[in-house]
Amino acid sequence: MDDRRPPIAPNRLVHEPGRLAVLVVLSAVEEADFLFLTEQTGLTKGNLSSHTAKLEAAAYVQIEKAFVGKVPRTIYRLTDEGTAALQEYRDHMAGVLGSIG
Amino acid sequence: MSDRFDVAGIEERARTAGYRDGLIELFAAAVLLSLAVLWVASPALVGIGSAFIVLYGWKVVERVKQRVTYPRIGYFQERPEAPDSTARGMLTFIGLSFGLMVLAVLFSGGLGDAASWRRAAPLMSGVTLAGAFWYMGDRSGFARHKVLAVYSAVTGLLLWVFGSGESYEAVVWHLLGVAAPLAAAGTWGLVRFLHTHPVQETSADG
Structure with missing residues (x-):
């Protein structure tokens, strides 16, 4: 076996820091709205919209539009696929970091 | 970022x-103050009264969060723990606290002695609240909750050791003694939260 071969690449969708931050925040709560995600991740509104759209397209995040009184509220939840992808990513990175001491 | x-x-x-808005600490302090009032008014009402206060008080906290917290840091719901394991943990802990109280009663006068039960009440209160604050500290990450857990257990123990058992006055003092620092911490947390988190524009939505 060739020891110099690169490790298997991580899931690029999760590996991007902005999307990883969104997934990590959603893994810590049951559900959250857009403002909470911007507050916790430090992402701009534009970046957050773009990242959540990609995560929704990959079925990692479920997005639900609702109204609280007359105020629109978009609720984000991590799906089972998203939870599994995040766990797989954590395991992968722990393995990579472990292999370099 | x-x-x-x-x-x-x-x-x-x-x-x-x-936990950053201090509201849970203020709610817990209000519950303890209400329990102290119930102990003074009628000790028989403490069980049903505390269930009523927790159930309806929590709805008040949620309404306050909708007005104070969510407009500042956004709406979120905490991830619930598995109900079975939470209920099992709570019942085990309350059972252990009660067991400790029975031991204290046996030690100080016997199960038939009403004064021994009154004397041991702050011990049960101290240990039960210590468990609640330790759990709260695990969830919040705040060291002050664990300090409060130790403080509650130690003061409960001291009130049992030096108490006379003539009345339920000691347990009332214990509840007030724990509620006071909790209310102070909650007020400080809320004031700090309001200063550091201005209300965000309502259109901050995806």
Whole structure:
């Protein structure tokens, strides 16, 4: 076996820091709205919209539009696929970091 | 985002966001004050009264969060723990506390001695609240909750050791003694939260 071969690449969708931050925040709560995600991740509104759209397209995040009184509220939840992808990513990175001491 | 990407820090902040506004501490202090009043008014009402206060008081907290917290840091719901394990843990702990109280009663006068039960009441209160605050500290990450847990257990023990058992006055003093620092911590937390988190524009939506 060739020891110099690169490790298997991580899931690029999760590996991007902005999307990883969104997934990590959603893994810590049951559900959250857009403002909470911007507050916790430090992402701009534009970046957050773009990242959540990609995560929704990959079925990692479920997005639900609702109204609280007359105020629109978009609720984000991590799906089972998203939870599994995040766990797989954590395991992968722990393995990579472990292999370099 | 900052240059330094701290996954654990982001996760911790999100997980403990529900405690940063101080409202849970203020709610807990209000519950303890109400229990102290119930002990003075009628000790027989403490059980049913505390269930009523927790059930309806929590709805008040949620309404306050909708007006104070969510407009500042956004709406979120904490991830619930498995109900079975939470209920099992609570019942086990209350059972252990009660067992400790029975031991204290046996030690100080016997199960038939009403004064021994009154004397041991602050011990049960101290240990039960210590468990609740320790659990709260695990959830919030705040060291002050664990300090409060130790303080509650120690003061409960001291009130049992030096108490006379003539009345339920000691347990009332214990509840007030724990509620006071809790209310102070909650007020400080709320004031700090309001200063550091201005209301965000309502259109901040995806």
